[in-house]
Amino acid sequence: MSVKDQFLAKVMNRTATISVVGLGYVGLPLAVEFAKEGFRVIGIDVSADKVSALNAGSSYIPDVAEADVAALVKRGNLRATTDFAALRDAPADAVSICVPTPLRKSRDPDMSYVIAAADEIAKYCHAGLLIVLESTTYPGTTEEIILPRLIHNGFRVGEDVFLAFSPERIDPGNREYGVRNTPKVIGGTTPACGEAAVALYSTAVDTVVPVSSTQAAEMVKLLENTFRAVNIGLVNEMAIICDKIGVDVWEVIRAANSKPFGFMPFYPGPGLGGHCIPIDPLYLSWRMKSFNYNARFIELADQINTSMPLYVVNKVAEALNEASKPVRGSKILVLGAAYKRDVDDVRESPALDVIKLLLDRHAEVTYHDPYVAQISLEHAGGHGTMRSTPYSHEAITAADCVVVVTDHSIFDWNEIADAAQLIVDTRNATAGVKATSARIVKL
Numbered sequence: 001m002s003v004k005d006q007f008l009a010k011v012m013n014r015t016a017t018i019s020v021v022g023l024g025y026v027g028l029p030l031a032v033e034f035a036k037e038g039f040r041v042i043g044i045d046v047s048a049d050k051v052s053a054l055n056a057g058s059s060y061i062p063d064v065a066e067a068d069v070a071a072l073v074k075r076g077n078l079r080a081t082t083d084f085a086a087l088r089d090a091p092a093d094a095v096s097i098c099v100p101t102p103l104r105k106s107r108d109p110d111m112s113y114v115i116a117a118a119d120e121i122a123k124y125c126h127a128g129l130l131i132v133l134e135s136t137t138y139p140g141t142t143e144e145i146i147l148p149r150l151i152h153n154g155f156r157v158g159e160d161v162f163l164a165f166s167p168e169r170i171d172p173g174n175r176e177y178g179v180r181n182t183p184k185v186i187g188g189t190t191p192a193c194g195e196a197a198v199a200l201y202s203t204a205v206d207t208v209v210p211v212s213s214t215q216a217a218e219m220v221k222l223l224e225n226t227f228r229a230v231n232i233g234l235v236n237e238m239a240i241i242c243d244k245i246g247v248d249v250w251e252v253i254r255a256a257n258s259k260p261f262g263f264m265p266f267y268p269g270p271g272l273g274g275h276c277i278p279i280d281p282l283y284l285s286w287r288m289k290s291f292n293y294n295a296r297f298i299e300l301a302d303q304i305n306t307s308m309p310l311y312v313v314n315k316v317a318e319a320l321n322e323a324s325k326p327v328r329g330s331k332i333l334v335l336g337a338a339y340k341r342d343v344d345d346v347r348e349s350p351a352l353d354v355i356k357l358l359l360d361r362h363a364e365v366t367y368h369d370p371y372v373a374q375i376s377l378e379h380a381g382g383h384g385t386m387r388s389t390p391y392s393h394e395a396i397t398a399a400d401c402v403v404v405v406t407d408h409s410i411f412d413w414n415e416i417a418d419a420a421q422l423i424v425d426t427r428n429a430t431a432g433v434k435a436t437s438a439r440i441v442k443l
């Protein structure tokens with residue numbers, strides 16, 4: 001029996017051992033889904049805290065139910081370690097890499113996490129192992145970073161070991177779509193690699209979408225996220241244009257959305273956030289620089305989207321000015337620090353930029369977010385940390401301006417509008433508010 005057929009048989013009868021490297025927002029849900037399918041799953045993470053939390057049966061990712069983790073750990077289907085030697089000792093039949101791929105301060109891709117994980121995997125790589133990179137990255141990464149490390153070990157890819165890329169599409173906080181019912185795109189280095197990866201993921205995901213190469217699979221993810229970044233950039237520009245001509249952009253989008261074909265609504269906001277949309281398109285534009293090609297849509301969308309926090313702060317200044325107040329010394333309460341509704345993730349959140357810019361103008365800034373107890377302003381070029389102020393009617397009333405940055409569904413907009421003097425609403429969160437004495441300024 002060929003190495004590939006042995007692998008396929010182990011997948012079919014659920015005797016394969018699967019390792020997931022990087023147990024964050026992407027890795028933990030994936031590990032849980034494979035474990036639920038009956039595989040023995042070993043999570044590997046450099047964070048000893050995450051590893052011990054998981055081994056104790058607790059979940060630190062809001063979308064992953066603690067009861068699921070506890071049951072799978074108890075049943076022996078799921079465990080975690082910081083030691084990559086588990087790949088050899090278990091031994092693992094497949095390993096999915098879900099480590100971070102951030103940008104450096106210079107806005108170039110930081111591949112150090114992928115390289116570190118690949119180096120460790122290469123040490124313990126053995127015949128029959130399928131390696132799947134899931135981290136979002138520039139086209140060519142799988143073949144440029146992972147492949148040489150495997151060949152270096154003398155393995156023949158597609159015969160002794162298998163390599164594929166499968167972009168993760170998880171949408172944190174989405175109650176409708178999770179790992180199982182979000183179709184998964186998979187591209188292998190060779191047809192046999194693709195076949196092995198498709199067989200494995202078909203067990204945990206309802207629909208897999210094979211493509212012909214790892215580069216095509218890498219590119220799919222970048223098209224999806226560039227599509228979002230560009231359309232959000234477009235609608236942010238529309239918000240600026242509508243403001244100039246005195247038209248409500250939200251009304252325009254709502255009406256345009258009545259068109260049953262050829263239109264898809266995107267909504268303006270205080271800027272892009274999260275680990276994906278603000279970052280992934282820049283991986284592509286960075287890659288294009290080596291082809292001497294300027295990815296203009298990406299650069300333009302990035303310019304518009306990253307200018308939105310300043311646009312919001314200028315709106316706050318204008319709104320305070322109307323009330324004869326300067327920004328300096330005004331009490332400003334920012335509602336929401338997370339990058340989007342109902343999540344606890346502040347990575348790249350525009351709230352950090354809005355707060356930092358308001359502090360630069362000497363406003364007295366506080367924030368409230370029920371899911372984010374503390375923020376660091378370092379990433380936004382600021383200093384120090386800030387703690388979420390408790391929510392109260394008095395805190396809203398005391399603020400000269402309340403800035404809505406994240407429209408968590410837990411917020412009661414009628415109550416907030418009742419208590420506030422002035423609201424700058426970047427999310428159209430107050431659309432349904434009944435008559436209020438607060439002045440509401442929308443993006």
Ligand SMILES: NC(=O)c1ccc[n+]([C@@H]2O[C@H](COP(=O)([O-])OP(=O)(O)OC[C@H]3O[C@@H](n4cnc5c(N)ncnc54)[C@H](O)[C@@H]3O)[C@@H](O)[C@H]2O)c1
Pocket residue numbers: 021022023024025026027044045046047050098099100101113114116117134135136137168169170171172275276
């Ligand atoms: N979060 C999302 O919504 C989302 C969606 C789609 C794709 N992605 C992509 O998935 C990848 C992972 O993102 P995430 O949000 O899960 O990140 P995360 O920060 O939540 O998790 C990454 C984990 O990897 C661990 N880690 C770092 N270096 C490691 C190493 N060398 N070995 C083992 N573990 C290591 C970290 O400790 C952390 O637990 C990124 O490329 C991201 O762009 C994320």
